[in-house]
Structure formats: structure tokens, C-alpha cells
Amino acid sequence: MPHRHSILCIIPPYMMHEIVKNGSPEQRDFALRSITISEQLRAHRRTALEVMSFMGARPVRAGKQRIVYDAKNGSKLPGAEVRQEGDDPVSDPAVNEAYDGSGITYDLFFDIYGRDSIDGNGLQLDSTVHYQKGYDNAFWNGQQMVYGDGDEDLPESERLFNRFTSALDVIGHELAHGVTSYEANLAYWDQPGALNESMSDVFGSLVKQYQRQQSASAADWIIGEGLFTANVNGVGIRSMKAPGTAYDDPVLGKDPQPAHMKDYVNTIEDNGGVHINSGIPNHAFYVTAVELGGFAWEKAGLIWYKTLTDKLGERSTFQDAANLTFEAAGELFGTGSLEQQAVRTGWSEVGIAAGAGNGENGGGDGCFTAVLRAVGLAK
Amino acid sequence: MGRKVSTAIDLDDLPDDQADLLGELLDEADFFELPADLTRPAMPDAFTYNITVSSDERQHSVRVSDATAPDDLRPLLEELSKQARMRR
Numbered sequence: 332m333p334h335r336h337s338i339l340c341i342i343p344p345y346m347m348h349e350i351v352k353n354g355s356p357e358q359r360d361f362a363l364r365s366i367t368i369s370e371q372l373r374a375h376r377r378t379a380l381e382v383m384s385f386m387g388a389r390p391v392r393a394g395k396q397r398i399v400y401d402a403k404n405g406s407k408l409p410g411a412e413v414r415q416e417g418d419d420p421v422s423d424p425a426v427n428e429a430y431d432g433s434g435i436t437y438d439l440f441f442d443i444y445g446r447d448s449i450d451g452n453g454l455q456l457d458s459t460v461h462y463q464k465g466y467d468n469a470f471w472n473g474q475q476m477v478y479g480d481g482d483e484d485l486p487e488s489e490r491l492f493n494r495f496t497s498a499l500d501v502i503g504h505e506l507a508h509g510v511t512s513y514e515a516n517l518a519y520w521d522q523p524g525a526l527n528e529s530m531s532d533v534f535g536s537l538v539k540q541y542q543r544q545q546s547a548s549a550a551d552w553i554i555g556e557g558l559f560t561a562n563v564n565g566v567g568i569r570s571m572k573a574p575g576t577a578y579d580d581p582v583l584g585k586d587p588q589p590a591h592m593k594d595y596v597n598t599i600e601d602n603g604g605v606h607i608n609s610g611i612p613n614h615a616f617y618v619t620a621v622e623l624g625g626f627a628w629e630k631a632g633l634i635w636y637k638t639l640t641d642k643l644g645e646r647s648t649f650q651d652a653a654n655l656t657f658e659a660a661g662e663l664f665g666t667g668s669l670e671q672q673a674v675r676t677g678w679s680e681v682g683i684a685a686g687a688g689n690g691e692n693g694g695g696d697g698c699f700t701a702v703l704r705a706v707g708l709a710k
Numbered sequence: 711m712g713r714k715v716s717t718a719i720d721l722d723d724l725p726d727d728q729a730d731l732l733g734e735l736l737d738e739a740d741f742f743e744l745p746a747d748l749t750r751p752a753m754p755d756a757f758t759y760n761i762t763v764s765s766d767e768r769q770h771s772v773r774v775s776d777a778t779a780p781d782d783l784r785p786l787l788e789e790l791s792k793q794a795r796m797r798r
Contacts, residue, residue, distance in 0.1 A: 406784045463788060465795055470755035472777045491798075508754040519752040527754065582798055602752055 395437045395448075396455040399426045402477075404464045409457055409475060425496045429458035429478060432502030432538075439503070439534070439541045440510070443628050444636050449509035456506070460496060469495035471508040482560070490560045491582060498558045498567075503538030507531040515643035522648040524605035529612035532571060533635055537628045547620040547627040553577060571617040574610030590614045592649070592682035611681045612652060619656075619677030623670060630670055634660045653678040653685035717794035728793075735786040736763065742770045744783070753777035759787055 395416060401423070402410035413426050420427045433456040440446040448454040457475035466479025481492030495501055508531050511517055517527035532554050540550045553567035554577075565578025565586070574588035588610030589595060595611065598604045616635060620627035634656055642655040657674050664670035678685040721729040736742075741763060749758055756777040763770055772783075779787055 406788070463791075465792065467795075468755065468757055468776075470753060470757075470776065472753050472756065473751070477776075505755065519754060524752075531754070602758075 398457050399429045400459040402459050402462045409459045425460040428496035432499050435542050436503045436506045436538045439538050450513045467492045471505045476505045498555045500535035500539040504531040504535030507534035514640045516645050518645045521603035523646050524602050525608040528605045528609035532613050533616050537632050571613040615677040615681045618680045619673045622673035653683045657685040717797050739783040739786045744772045748774040
């Protein structure tokens with residue numbers, strides 16, 4: 332096979348990877364060289380994309396590359412390939428939802444923030460549906476999204492959860508974990524972990540709002556709306572507008588999220604409460620977005636995106652996030668701008684003073700980190 | 711996505727076939743030889759399972775997640791999840 336420059340040939344990346352897996356030694360060598368060349372080119376393009384996006388120009392994208400797999404109610408990942416980029420919809424709604432949802436998530440990140448996929452370099456978006464049986468969850472495993480079917484195997488009267496691909500913000504949430512892993516890589520415990528979770532709720536919610544073209548004031552700010560069946564007393568799994576109010580159910584319990592630092596939950600469970608205390612930065616974002624008005628992805632989302640990609644680090648705390656979003660707002664819109672003031676208001680509403688020179692604001696490292704230090708698993 | 715589910719199962723309270731199945735799955739996983747913590751690296755939103763098995767002779771606890779569970783342990787996790795779901 333003649334050597335072709337991958338940017339000019341029509342063989343898509345996922346096919347190159349298949350050749351690497353299954354081809355003859357000569358074929359593998361060609362594919363590996365082509366993949367290496369395209370990754371080098373993507374790295375160059377990414378640099379150009381970043382400069383162009385912050386200058387307001389529309390960058391050229393490598394394009395969406397989506398593949399959906401079916402785990403057929405087992406645990407082996409990724410499962411059987413059932414839909415790939417460009418294929419027509421199939422009869423399985425979970426497959427189509429995973430496909431469409433990852434596409435809309437890609438569109439938000441590319442159209443608004445100039446980001447080409449999760450890694451900024453056109454990373455293929457892999458989703459597996461029908462993971463296990465009766466699996467009431469979805470997660471990002473470091474490489475792909477994985478979705479359960481909820482309680483679709485049970486009689487309707489016994490179901491609490493619908494399938495997890497049915498909530499677009501859940502799809503956006505999981506993909507955003509991937510973005511975070513390539514950027515700030517916020518450690519998944521205590522406050523950094525709660526920020527990690529919050530970033531996923533922020534961008535998951537923005538994906539839904541973007542798809543609906545909803546303003547901040549019109550949005551519901553509920554994460555996982557539609558995930559619960561009618562048998563559950565709740566509107567979703569979390570509320571960014573009113574943390575702690577999303578559900579109160581005899582089986583599922585009550586939404587445990589705080590909306591203010593004074594109610595911060597010190598716990599060793601849930602990696603130090605990452606899904607619990609995320610309510611605080613979630614609410615800060617909601618307040619900022621509503622203060623600014625219009626579409627939340629345009630200003631508040633941009634401030635948060637810039638903070639995630641340029642400023643936060645693995646161990647950033649809520650106070651760090653407050654200071655850095657405030658700083659980002661100043662850089663994007665001007666010192667003392669309405670945007671920067673809105674960020675300060677957002678964090679003030681949750682009990683954190685944003686701005687340079689503000690020190691740690693309570694909460695500390697949390698119980699989980701203290702225990703990990705005690706046993707030598709954290710510094 | 712942040713939910714907590716817990717359940718306690720006494721094998722003596724189960725029908726024989728279910729109790730036998732759990733016993734077999736514990737053996738298949740070599741449960742009592744597993745390290746206590748199998749959750750690293752932490753994967754966002756993956757279920758974390760805290761399993762404690764007690765008998766007259768011994769007790770052992772293992773913490774593991776969906777993303778990090780060894781293949782031999784997965785059937786036990788799935789059966790325990792199924793049992794927890796039946797009891798919710």
C-alpha cells in the first residue's frame with residue numbers, strides 16, 4: 332500500500348487503529364506511521380485552534396468520530412460495535428441517544444470554545460450502552476463513557492430509573508469528566524473532586540441548554556431530569572439552582588447537597604463527598620450565569636472553561652476556583668467588569684469571597700484526605 | 711452519579727440455591743485473599759462497593775469499583791447488586 336499523508340487520505344483514525352490491531356506487520360507499520368503523523372498534525376492544529384478561538388476565528392475541526400458499542404448486559408468493555416460515525420440511526424434508542432448526545436456535547440465544546448473533542452485533538456468518542464443488567468448508573472472509565480439501562484428490566488411499577496442515555500446532561504456530564512482529565516485533572520476526592528464533579532454538572536447542563544437554545548433564566552438547572560420514573564418523588568439527581576431539593580423519596584432518600592459553605596459535608600464516603608459538596612460550586616455557577624443573563628454558555632461558561640483549561644490544578648480547592656474564575660473573568664471581560672462582579676456575586680452567595688489575596692475559606696482538605704495522609708496514600 | 715445503596719445479606723436467610731451461588735462466587739473471586747482497597751485510580755461516577763464478609767471463622771472487607779474490579783470479582787459484584795436491588 333503506498334504511503335499517504337493521513338491528512339490527505341480518507342482513511343479515518345478508527346480504521347487505522349483496526350489495522351494496527353488486526354493487520355499484517357507491513358500494514359501495522361503503515362497505520363502506526365499514519366497515526367503518529369496525524370497526532371503530530373493534530374498537536375500543531377490544536378495550538379492553532381487555541382490561538383484562533385481566543386481571537387474569535389472559527390477553527391477547522393478534525394471532526395466528530397463517534398462509535399457506540401453494546402455490552403449486551405455484560406461487563407466486558409467496549410462490547411460489540413453497533414453504530415459508528417455517519418451511520419443512520421438504529422432501532423435501539425439507547426444507541427441513538429448515546430450517539431446524538433456525544434455529538435451535541437462535541438458541538439458545544441467546538442462551536443463555543445473551539446475545542447476539538449475531549450482531548451482537544453479530535454479524540455474518538457466511544458460509548459457503551461446496555462452495561463450489565465439493571466445498572467442504575469453511568470460513568471467515565473478514563474477512556475470511554477459507559478451507560479446502564481436503569482430499571483428497564485423490571486415491571487413499570489417497580490422502576491425507579493430510566494436508562495441513563497435518556498438524559499442529555501448525563502451524557503455531557505460524563506464527557507466533561509474526560510475534558511477535565513485532559514486539563515486540570517482535578518483529583519477525585521474532597522474539594523478538588525467536588526470541583527471535578529461540578530465542572531461536569533456545569534458543562535452537562537450547558538450541553539442541554541445549548542441543545543434547547545435556552546437562556547439561563549429559562550433553564551431548569553436540574554441534572555438528570557427525566558432519569559427518574561414517575562415512581563420517584565424527585566425532579567432529577569441534583570439541582571444547581573437549589574441544591575438539596577432535587578429529590579426526597581422513601582427509597583432513594585433525600586438529596587444531600589449543600590448550597591453554602593456553612594453546610595459543607597465532611598465525610599469519608601463518596602471520596603470525601605464529591606457528589607455532595609459539588610452543590611456549592613454548582614450553585615456559584617448558577618448564580619453567576621443568571622446574574623449575567625442571556626445564554627449561560629457564552630459568558631459564565633466561557634469563564635469556567637478558561638478556568639478549567641488554563642488555571643485550575645489537580646488539588647485546587649473551592650477558594651482557588653473562586654479566585655481563578657474571578658481572575659479569568661477579569662482577563663476575558665476586564666477588571667471590574669459586570670462579568671467579574673457576577674462571578675464575585677456567585678461565590679459570595681455560597682459563602683466564599685472571590686478575588687486575589689483571599690486565603691483558604693474553611694472546609695480544609697476534608698476527612699478523606701486526612702485519612703489518606705494518615706495511611707501514606709496522600710501527601 | 712453519586713448514589714449510595716447498601717444492603718446486608720445473611721446466607722442463612724436465603725433460599726439454598728441463592729446462598730450456594732453467593733458462596734461459589736466468593737470462592738471464584740478468592741475474596742478473602744483480595745487486597746482491602748482496589749479502588750485506585752478513582753474513576754468518576756463509577757460505583758464503589760464496600761463489601762464485608764463475616765463468618766464464624768473470619769472476616770474480610772474489600773473496597774472496589776466498577777472500573778477497577780478484577781474479572782473474577784465481577785460476578786459477585788453483580789449478584790450482590792441484584793440482591794441489593796431486590797431489597798430496596
